[in-house]
Amino acid sequence: MSARGTAEEVAADAAADPVPPLLELRNVDAGYGPFRAVFDVSLSVHEGRALALLGANGAGKTTLARVCSGLVRPSAGGVYLDGVDITGVAPYQVARSGVIQAPEGRSVFATLSVEENLTLAFRRDLGRSGTDEAIQKAFEVFPRLGERRRQRAGTLSGGEQRMLALARVLARPPRLLIADELSLGLAPIIVDEVYRTLETIRDAGTTLLIIEQHVHQALRTADDVGVLVKGQLSYQGRVSELGDVTEQLLPDADDDSGVPPD
Ligand SMILES: Nc1ncnc2c1ncn2[C@@H]1O[C@H](COP(=O)(O)OP(=O)(O)O)[C@@H](O)[C@H]1O
Numbered sequence: 001m002s003a004r005g006t007a008e009e010v011a012a013d014a015a016a017d018p019v020p021p022l023l024e025l026r027n028v029d030a031g032y033g034p035f036r037a038v039f040d041v042s043l044s045v046h047e048g049r050a051l052a053l054l055g056a057n058g059a060g061k062t063t064l065a066r067v068c069s070g071l072v073r074p075s076a077g078g079v080y081l082d083g084v085d086i087t088g089v090a091p092y093q094v095a096r097s098g099v100i101q102a103p104e105g106r107s108v109f110a111t112l113s114v115e116e117n118l119t120l121a122f123r124r125d126l127g128r129s130g131t132d133e134a135i136q137k138a139f140e141v142f143p144r145l146g147e148r149r150r151q152r153a154g155t156l157s158g159g160e161q162r163m164l165a166l167a168r169v170l171a172r173p174p175r176l177l178i179a180d181e182l183s184l185g186l187a188p189i190i191v192d193e194v195y196r197t198l199e200t201i202r203d204a205g206t207t208l209l210i211i212e213q214h215v216h217q218a219l220r221t222a223d224d225v226g227v228l229v230k231g232q233l234s235y236q237g238r239v240s241e242l243g244d245v246t247e248q249l250l251p252d253a254d255d256d257s258g259v260p261p262d
């Protein structure tokens with residue numbers, strides 16, 4: 001369980017493991033113009049699992065998410081999908097390969113009904129004939145949305161709106177769903193609901209990269225954990241092996257000051 005690996009170590013791991021990670025970052029540097037937000041990060045997301053990427057505000061979590069989805073091109077290092085180098089591939093092509101960033105916030109059409117929102121999303125992706133079936137499936141996965149199919153999306157609770165936003169993603173279940181602070185600004189009880197939604201999506205076969213400042217909720221759902229401190233990965237391992245070092249390693253949910261790497 002090393003915090004970081006050199007390119008050689010990562011390559012040796014890859015050689016020892018016949019199944020490459022679904023998504024892998026190798027020694028990634030990334031930033032904005034001359035500003036570097038992420039330093040030498042190597043991170044693996046394994047198929048069928050959920051990785052929680054934790055860190056204080058400004059640690060570089062969103063930047064890493066954007067590297068994964070192709071929105072930010074690393075200034076050094078590489079991004080690998082199924083072991084294939086996809087560094088610098090356009091975001092729409094990364095999305096086509098099944099790596100999707102979850103819609104942020106309440107990105108639903110407030111004046112349209114739940115069903116109309118889904119119809120709009122599905123028709124674009126699936127055409128008319130696939131839409132009815134996809135809507136049925138969404139209501140099976142999220143019965144709550146089925147009960148509210150005629151309700152205007154703007155009158156749903158915050159958690160239900162996020163559920164609806166996530167249900168739209170399921171038209172074509174992605175291989176990897178990147179959820180960047182989906183719980184931001186939600187009441188705790190609604191956060192629980194959003195996480196149950198994520199678990200439903202994972203149980204349907206989608207791998208998850210969950211990015212969070214709120215540590216405990218994410219760790220309840222995740223199998224693996226990475227901790228980012230000031231742009232560097234200070235820890236990577238299995239949640240089950242975190243044990244009582246949790247408190248030392250992880251920045252507090254309400255603390256923006258960050259934690260030193262060691
Ligand atoms: N578009 C941008 N242009 C310049 N700097 C940015 C931009 N987005 C983020 N940053 C900077 O990069 C660093 C990491 O930000 P970010 O990845 O958003 O962190 P987090 O998601 O962990 O809060 C911060 O110092 C932030 O100010």
Ligand SMILES: [Mg+2]
Binds near residue numbers: 061062063180181
């Ligand atoms: Mg962020």
